Amino acid sequence: MDAEAAGRDAAPSVLWRMPPGRDWLHCPLCGTGLSERHLDGGPRRACPACGFVYWEHPWPAAGAVVADPAGRVLCVRRRFDPQAGNWCLPGGLADPGESAQQTACREVREETGVVIELEDLLGVFASYIVAFAARAEAQEPVAGHDVLAAAWFEPRSLPELCFPSHREALALWLARRRPDASVG
Ligand SMILES: [Zn+2]
Numbered sequence: 001m002d003a004e005a006a007g008r009d010a011a012p013s014v015l016w017r018m019p020p021g022r023d024w025l026h027c028p029l030c031g032t033g034l035s036e037r038h039l040d041g042g043p044r045r046a047c048p049a050c051g052f053v054y055w056e057h058p059w060p061a062a063g064a065v066v067a068d069p070a071g072r073v074l075c076v077r078r079r080f081d082p083q084a085g086n087w088c089l090p091g092g093l094a095d096p097g098e099s100a101q102q103t104a105c106r107e108v109r110e111e112t113g114v115v116i117e118l119e120d121l122l123g124v125f126a127s128y129i130v131a132f133a134a135r136a137e138a139q140e141p142v143a144g145h146d147v148l149a150a151a152w153f154e155p156r157s158l159p160e161l162c163f164p165s166h167r168e169a170l171a172l173w174l175a176r177r178r179p180d181a182s183v184g
Contacts, residue, residue, distance in 0.1 A: 063130075076147040
């Protein structure tokens, strides 16, 4: 792999997430060393020089339990941490201005190439992870740049999902389908 190709591969893993503010050493506004202040019931990283305070907030994300006409479920194997190498549902962080529905559709398409139709909301899990039920036409998934693999799985042979919220969403989806499954 040439250096340029290596750089293209390396960049997303570095830029994937800004380190949480609790790990910052210096004020992002003025460069002074941060210290800890007790504010609104908890310790916060704060700047003694300019008054900057880092308020930690969740990163909203959305994804979907996507089923094809045969009832198989779409999963992806993560390329980047957290949980690199492990399987989860397709989904990801919201872009500014997106609805949760738009995030879910865009992320599934980016990670798997599969175009989905949302059916309904499965739930909103900690911390602001929104999961939908969705369906798609039968099509071969194509792994996007941020996943190692994308594949359909029979519900009985699904891989272990690495995030608790994804396991919860999948369990809800499976419980809803059980009446249908017993008919077939
Ligand atoms: Zn400062």
